[in-house]
Amino acid sequence: MSSSAPISETFTSVQGEGKLAGVPSWFVRFSGCNLRCTWCDTPYASWNAESKQRAMQSLIDEAAAAKHHNVSHAVITGGEPMMFAQAEELARSLKKIGMHITIETAGTIFREIACDLMSISPKLSNSTPQTDDPRDKDAVWQVRHEARRINLESLQKLIDTSPAHQLKFVVSSEQQLSEIETLLTHLRGWTPGDILLMPEGITVEALATRRWIVDECVRRGWRYCPRLHIELFGNKRGT
Ligand code: SF4
Incomplete structure (x- = not known):
């Protein structure tokens, strides 16, 4: 295996x-995004993408080491x-x-890819950068993001071709x-049961004000999706 890719972090x-949620997992985060969510919690992989070029084989070796220590879930994000x-x-x-694979995607691009759980997070209108966003002075990303954020054909193919899926909404x-x-x-x-509502927010205090989301989930048979990593570690990289 000789190829490499821009990776912002593994952990x-x-x-x-x-x-x-709660399952021990090895994460690999590709750096670069075709969207620019206003509340993106990984700006180092989108707004200000930073990366190291990593050989695929080095990633596999790292995952194999994790598996050796009983971490057999991989999250490609x-x-x-x-x-x-x-x-x-x-x-x-x-x-x-032998890894169990979750792919985390916004669902705007379709690929035939091996996975066990396709985790699709379609972006709603609340994700579009605001006109006064200093990161987007000429509103280039506002227009591009709005045009790209929902791709029905891609979303349907991702659902149809995955053995299991979830649709997670912020x-x-x-x-x-x-x-x-x-x-x-x-x-x-x-x-x-495939529809998950996740509160927007990157602090425990912000998440605590979202009790109404639980009620809406119960009403529809949807799932409430906690942000366990925020509760456990705060909004920190590598968690
Ligand atoms: S889809 Fe949105 S939240 Fe996800 S990395 Fe891209 S900009 Fe960030």
């Missing part, structure tokens, strides 16, 4: 979000990992060494629930 922790063809090669190789107000419901009317192959 071992517990999965903080989604159906596998970003940024947007589906931007990178190398993610396919990485996933194939991780499968060969919500900050009740207005976004109707946006989610409208989106879901255009998609097939999901059940209420």
Whole structure:
């Protein structure tokens, strides 16, 4: 295996979000994203992408070492990992060494990729950069982000081709629930248990004000998605 890819970080922790929250996992974060969410919690992989070029084999060796210590879940995340063809090669190789694979994607790009759980996080209108965002002075990303954030064809293919999936939405107000419901009317192959609502916020205090999200989940049979890593470690890299 000779290829390499821009990687912003690798680390071992517990999965903080989604159906596998709490599971010990080895994370690999691709650096680079085709979106610019206003509240992005990994700006070092999007707004200010930073990376080291890492050989695929070195990543596999690292994952194999994690597996040797009983961490057999791998999370391929970003940024947007589906931007990178190398993610396919990485996933194939991780499968060969027996890792359970989660892909974390915003769902705007489709790839045939080996995985056990496709974790799709479609971006709602609350993600679009504001007009006065100093990181986007000419509103270039505002326009680009808005045009790209929902790709129905890609979302459907990701659902159809994955053995298991979850659709995880970051919500900050009740207005976004109707946006989610409208989106879901255009998609097939999901059940209420695949829909996860996650509060926006990167502090424990902010997350604590989102109790209403629990009630909305109970009403619809959706899942409330905690941000375990924020509760355990705060908003820190490598967790
Ligand atoms: S899709 Fe993810 S990585 Fe990209 S800008 Fe949005 S939150 Fe950040």
